[in-house]
């Protein structure tokens with residue numbers, strides 16, 4: 454029986470997968486597969502050569518990738534993993550343990566004591582500040598104590614994922630997941646994570662359009678309340 458589905462998300466992530474793939478810990482009763490959008494750098498061939506099934510997306514977006522991953526997964530738990538260097542594979546078992554302890558959603562937080570985020574060594578931490586601002590509004594409107602409402606490194610019960618009817622296609626998918634889980638009173642727990650730096654390639658989460666998506670999503674979620 455498959456307990457955990459590890460879903461790898463890639464878009465031109467060859468440098469990352471080369472380094473990270475063999476660092477993934479063996480997880481009992483798990484399946485692993487990748488959802489890829491249009492990689493042109495050999496990511497898909499590399500994954501397949503390492504016996505990882507790859508589902509190719511036809512439409513762009515991390516939210517799209519989450520939806521496809523959740524639809525294909527067979528485990529009771531879904532764990533989303535981005536192999537770009539930001540996420541420490543050693544956190545995988547810790548996230549799963551939180552679900553086994555009865556939590557619905559487990560988040561690797563970049564903003565707890567003991568955490569690190571990618572910008573900690575920089576003077577102007579624009580992304581970190583934006584993250585904290587969005588989390589402030591989540592506390593204000595939806596309550597809870599989540600310290601990192603946005604990080605993509607997380608695990609969730611598959612039945613809970615389905616019940617949230619997430620419908621955003623881009624980078625705001627995790628933000629929507631956190632907000633809707635709070636609205637429904639789901640049990641959310643966090644572990645501190647130490648975010649590494651990107652290994653190669655580049656982020657496609659450009660600040661302005663991504664920030665705008667977050668603002669619109671926040672407003673929409675405030676407006677619709679429990680109607681989803």
Ligand SMILES: Nc1nc2c(ncn2[C@@H]2O[C@H](COP(=O)(O)OP(=O)(O)O)[C@@H](O)[C@H]2O)c(=O)[nH]1
Pocket residue numbers: 462463464465466488489490510512513514515518534535536537539655656657658
């Ligand atoms: N499957 C899939 N993965 C994506 C897509 N966009 C980004 N990713 C992956 O999601 C992860 C995070 O994306 P990135 O651009 O680094 O955003 P950042 O970490 O927020 O800077 C990386 O592993 C990307 O390869 C997409 O449209 N589809």
Ligand SMILES: [Mg+2]
Pocket residue numbers: 535537539651656
């Ligand atoms: Mg990243």
